[in-house]
Amino acid sequence: MKNAVYKFVLPLLILAAGVGAVALMNSSASSAKRLAPGTQQVSAQQPTLTDEQKAQMANMNEEEKAAFLEKLKQQQASENKSQPSDNKSQRRGGFSGRGGRFGATSSATVDSLLLTPDDWSAQMIVFGKAFSYRQRQMLSAFNSEVTGIAVSAGQRVESGQLLLTLDDEDLQRSLAQAQNQLTGIDAQIRLQRLQASADEENLKIEQQLLAIRQAALKRYEDLNNLQLSSSNDYETALMSYQNQLKAVQAQQLAIARHDDVMTQLTTQRREQQLSVEQLQAQLADARLEAPFDGVVATVPVSVGDQVTQNQLLISVFDDQQLGLETKIPLAQAQRMHDQPKGVRAETTVGSQTVALEMTDLESLAVSGSLTAKFRFVSAVNIALGEHQPLTIQMPAQSGVFAAPASSLYENRLIYKIERQALVDTEVKVIGQTLVDGNTWYIFDSAELNAGDRILVTRLPNASRGLNVSLPANEQGQDRS
Numbered sequence: 001m002k003n004a005v006y007k008f009v010l011p012l013l014i015l016a017a018g019v020g021a022v023a024l025m026n027s028s029a030s031s032a033k034r035l036a037p038g039t040q041q042v043s044a045q046q047p048t049l050t051d052e053q054k055a056q057m058a059n060m061n062e063e064e065k066a067a068f069l070e071k072l073k074q075q076q077a078s079e080n081k082s083q084p085s086d087n088k089s090q091r092r093g094g095f096s097g098r099g100g101r102f103g104a105t106s107s108a109t110v111d112s113l114l115l116t117p118d119d120w121s122a123q124m125i126v127f128g129k130a131f132s133y134r135q136r137q138m139l140s141a142f143n144s145e146v147t148g149i150a151v152s153a154g155q156r157v158e159s160g161q162l163l164l165t166l167d168d169e170d171l172q173r174s175l176a177q178a179q180n181q182l183t184g185i186d187a188q189i190r191l192q193r194l195q196a197s198a199d200e201e202n203l204k205i206e207q208q209l210l211a212i213r214q215a216a217l218k219r220y221e222d223l224n225n226l227q228l229s230s231s232n233d234y235e236t237a238l239m240s241y242q243n244q245l246k247a248v249q250a251q252q253l254a255i256a257r258h259d260d261v262m263t264q265l266t267t268q269r270r271e272q273q274l275s276v277e278q279l280q281a282q283l284a285d286a287r288l289e290a291p292f293d294g295v296v297a298t299v300p301v302s303v304g305d306q307v308t309q310n311q312l313l314i315s316v317f318d319d320q321q322l323g324l325e326t327k328i329p330l331a332q333a334q335r336m337h338d339q340p341k342g343v344r345a346e347t348t349v350g351s352q353t354v355a356l357e358m359t360d361l362e363s364l365a366v367s368g369s370l371t372a373k374f375r376f377v378s379a380v381n382i383a384l385g386e387h388q389p390l391t392i393q394m395p396a397q398s399g400v401f402a403a404p405a406s407s408l409y410e411n412r413l414i415y416k417i418e419r420q421a422l423v424d425t426e427v428k429v430i431g432q433t434l435v436d437g438n439t440w441y442i443f444d445s446a447e448l449n450a451g452d453r454i455l456v457t458r459l460p461n462a463s464r465g466l467n468v469s470l471p472a473n474e475q476g477q478d479r480s
Helices: 002-043 051-057 062-082 087-091 169-225 231-285 330-338
Strands: 095-097 100-102 112-114 118-120 123-132 135-139 144-149 162-166 287-289 294-298 312-317 322-329 344-349 352-361 369-376 387-393 397-404 413-418 421-426 428-435 438-444 453-455
Touching: 051 062, 051 123, 062 123, 062 387, 123 428, 162 312, 169 231, 231 287, 322 330, 322 352, 322 387, 330 352, 330 369, 397 428
Parallel strands: none
Antiparallel strands: 095 100, 112 453, 118 397, 123 322, 123 387, 135 312, 144 162, 162 287, 294 312, 322 369, 344 352, 344 387, 352 369, 397 438, 413 421, 413 453, 428 438
16 A cells, blocks of 8 residues: 555656746746836836936926926937847846946946047027017006907018007096196196286386376475365375375285296196196007007907906017027026127927027026027027027037947946956046937036047946956057
8 A cells, every 4th residue: 555655646646746946937927027128118118317307397387397307308318229239248247236246157248438628518408488678568558449450460561560459538638628628728828928017007007197196295284284275185185195006016016926826837837737648648559550560468458348448469589580589597598698609599480400509598597597598590480488498509628528328327427448348436526418319418627638449339237347358459559
């Protein structure tokens, strides 16, 4: 019985254990295969961002950020495809770390670049908002009703062309009343001038009468002294003289008041004239006309709408003076401020590449950036407020280096190749540029010299001391 167990049961148990182990291994491999594509897809969703690109994105809205990330993703995907694959040599490597590589049995063959200092101009991609250097927002000068609209948004207009009309019936009545009041004041001024002339003549007569009364008083005074007349006659003459004196003084006062009355009337007339002119100007504002040749941007009102004073009625802009307004990080803005003539910019409108020139760079920083304005060199067809990717060519810097994006690690490191081994070197990234459609980084470092050879092939396990091999045509060229 024991021999039968050993002969039949034990082999069956061993066979069952082997089948189970094989099934378990197949299941793990299948799960790994299913997971790999998804993992690769997640890692490709976000492109690697430099500090400069992060600063640019800080000034963008959500729409601009999405477009910016998509463009970077496409650029990096194109660069990754253009890099030579050396998976076979990498699979032969062992564990790698910051301190070196362990267990490697052979070195990877990599591409490299001999550094040569040169004049390089960094490029910066930002998003600009279209605007017009010449734009007029036309407001209502008074409370009224819209009685007519002669144009629509997007329509081209000529200077002086009628755009919109407002109800002016109330203004017409107010203007008529103000003009009548002005006419009344003019009449008062004419009467005052006639009165002043008459007062001058009357004063002469009153003064002559005063002289007569004075002579009569003197005569009665002499007779009274000689006791040839009664006291009543003298007193009557004295009273007559004093009354005449009062009449002369009253006439003199009337003449003296003439200048003050004329001043008051002149002031009233001036104020009334201003009221008339203001009403006439408002009446003219009831007809809105194009201030220059251009395009209607917006018409936010309709016929029959009741509008209030200073309410927007229509907006017109000059489509021959368009530009883009954007935000520039302070680090780049300083170079643009120092060398404004060295700044160039371009964008794509439709299928056409259009050049722009910088016209303004503000001095007040907001959220770590300055506002810059660029004017289109030639006429373009673009809507106001539209966001456009803007490529800015910075002023050239002398004696700096440039290398493909695959050479830069952690936005601060490149690897020199010395004696067939990697040496990590700190660099200061200045900016980016495009070479044959591929992104290159411009950088400088006190540890780099002309003729140094750096790593170009992107290695996931790049580290100090990692052994690499150069192609046969590059061997022997290493200055080390």
